[in-house]
Amino acid sequence: MxxxxxxxxxxxxxxxxxxxxxxxxxxxxxxxxxxxxxxxxxxxxxxxxxxxxxxxxxxxDLAHLSGENELRTIGTIGELMVDPVMRGIEMEAESIRDLATRFPEAAAALTRLYRAYSDASANIETLRHRLRSDPYLSQLLHETLNRVAGIKSGAEILATIPDLTNAQRDRFVSTINSEINDLVPTIRNLVDYFDQTTTDERLISPMNEVDDAIIDHNNHFPVLEELAEALAAELPARRPVQEEALAALLSRRFGIGFRLTSGAEQNPTDAAEGNVLAIPDVTPPSTRIFAMLRTYAMRAASPVIEEVVASFALTSGEARRLAFRSLSSYVAGAMMMPYEAILSLAEERRYDIELIGSLVGASFEQVAHRLVTLRRTGREGVPFGFLRADRAGRMTKRFPLPGLILPASGHGCLLWPIYSAFAERGVVRQVSVFPGGARFLQVAKQVVKHSSGFNRLPPTFSVMLSCDMLHADRIVYGRDLTAGEAAVETGPSCMLCPRMSCIHRHEMPTGFDRGEGIAYGGAAVSPAAGR
Incomplete structure (x- = not known):
């Protein structure tokens, strides 16, 4: 929808x-x-x-004019309406829009409750999995059941056999008492185990909390932009930033050493033990520079970043840790690509991501991330949505596409170019038509994090940017679109898509009834349209 x-x-x-x-x-x-x-x-x-x-x-404000905040709320409520818990309740698309525009506080409360419900459902599923697969928990439950069975057996004998001798009766009472005494520590261990493993759990997961906070700020933080500009002024003047000069600056100012390690290590770290930034030698220069800039930001401006994190009102230490790292990465990207410079370059080069990356010394993904943050009032860039998927098709990073329902996790529509990009060497573009008629220009490219040795699969993802076709005239990927370049009918995901005749469908929409059809946006879809 x-x-x-x-x-x-x-x-x-x-x-x-x-x-x-x-x-x-x-x-x-x-x-x-x-x-x-x-x-x-x-x-x-x-x-x-x-x-x-x-x-x-x-x-x-452009975000207010286009209604992006309302559209995100509308998308979440639309996702709620196709959840099984809402079965039998039909709410037309126009009613959802009216709710979000006329009663924004009520709509926000509804979306927050839905997120809490979704996370609670995920926690329940996790507990069910633990009950089936946790060996220690299984042992405790098995021991508990055996002791309860022993107590029950002894009690039944005492209650149903009247001609027991006193010695026999005393023996059964002693056995029951012994089983009860042994059961108490078993139950205590079981309770303690659940307490230990659920102490830090919240209704909303740490990652979802951080994502919600960043989305609420439209993925743009003026105070961090100002911070990044000040920190960028401390860097060597030569651009793109040079690895050797940045390593020398880290050492001189913070005493942080820089070391390239064996390619067997999969990911860069941030100032590891001994104040040494260890980065795998197989990572490309842009990744090494980004890791250095993030470390620089963490050391030079930790109080400012922590102040922004504190404004998020997160509920767990893990969420605050994730937020601190995410915002440190935000500052690193802004240091590498200062706002006015990257916006001017993007407008001049018509948002050609690969070309911009070559000019500023950044990767395709780093430039794509930065373009999504260009939301300064009065100096906005093209409003992009961002998605990243792994080779299994799961979405690992996202910034919502205004006006569209996107699954909160899992897989998206197979027809998105983010998936076809895995089979291509360059940028893939596509005009996608979503249910309801909205048209989006989507561009995607496969990105390989770093090289790997023989018989080692490198970390590989696909990154996709999407913008409304209303903005296609501003970007290079909208050039030379011809009438013969057919738009592709896509959807959010099979669970949320009403296109029943799609040959790529692998599961029916949530709430679908083969006998009655499914109400989607107020319109009933016939079950006759098979998979």
């Missing part, structure tokens, strides 16, 4: 609020009054340069 925010209505309200006529605003924008009238009545889609000009002329 995809739902568009009524951008035209927002434009009309703001125009009237500041006392502008349609003709005056149209002249200022360089378009006709009749075309502006169509826009305000939501009969023409707008985006790209025109959307930016309208936002600047009316002094409207």
């Amino acid at each position: 995809a739902i568009r925010t009524p951008i035209g209505a927002r434009i009309r309200r703001k125009r009237k609020a500041i006392g502008l006529t349609q003709t005056a605003l149209a002249n200022a924008l360089g378009i006709s009054a009749s075309y502006l009238n169509l826009i305000e009545n939501n009969k023409r889609a707008i985006g790209g340069a025109l959307l930016l000009r309208i936002g600047e002329r009316l002094d409207i």
Whole structure:
């Protein structure tokens, strides 16, 4: 399901609020009054340069104008509506949109409850798995059941056999008493084991907490941008940043040594034991430089990063640790690619990710990450959604695509280019049409983290950026799109997609009833459309 925010209505309200006529605003924008009238009545889609000009002329934040925050809430509620717990409750797409726009606090509460419910369900599934597979827990439960069975057997004999001798009766009572005495420590061990393994659990997982906090801030942190600019000024002037100069600076300022280790080590670390930054020698230069910059940020500006982490109001030490590392990576990316410089370069080179990467000494994934953060008020870049998937197809990183339902975890739609990119050497582009008609330009590329030795599989992912087709005129990947380049009908995932005739479907949507069909966005889908 995809739902568009009524951008035209927002434009009309703001125009009237500041006392502008349609003709005056149209002249200022360089378009006709009749075309502006169509826009305000939501009969023409707008985006790209025109959307930016309208936002600047009316002094409207681009995120508010496009309704990105509301669209994320709408997407989550849409996901909730196809969950089995909502079976029998139908809510049309328009009703979901009205709820999010007219009662944002209620919608936010609903999405938070759904996230808590989802995480609680995951915790229950984890406990079920533990009951089946944890050897120590299985031993404790087996011992408990045996002792209870012994007590029950002895009690039944005492209760049902009246002609027991006193000696026999005393023996059974003694046996029951012994079993009870032995059962008490077993039960105590069982309780202690559950207490020990669940002390740090929360209804919302640490990673989900961090993701929610970053999304709530639109993946843009002005204080960290300012911090990164100040730290970047301390670096050697030569650009791209040189590995040797950065290693010397880390050593001189913080006493941190730099060492290349055997390629058998899989991942870089941040200032390991002995104040040494150990990085595998098989990692590419951009990865080594990024690890150095992250370490530099952690040492030079830890209080500022921790202050931002504290503003997230996270509920566990693990969530705070993950948030600190994520924001340290944010600062490292901003140091490598300062805001104004990377935005100007992106606009000049039309968001050509590979070309930008070669100019700034960054990898495809690093540039893609940075482009997603360009949300400064009045100086926004193209609004991108970000996804990363591993070779098994699971999404390992994501920043939501405005207006679309995305699964919170697991796998996405097989027809997304993020999956076909594994079979290609370069960038794959695709125009994807989602249920409801929203059209997105998606570009993806396979990225290999570093080389590996013979018979060793290197860490390999696929990274995808998506933007609304309204912005396609601003990026190089939207160039030369022809009518013959057919758009691909896609969806969020099989569990959330109503396209029943899709030949790639491998499971039915949540709530589907083969006898009755499934209500999706208020429309019933016939079960006759088989897999």
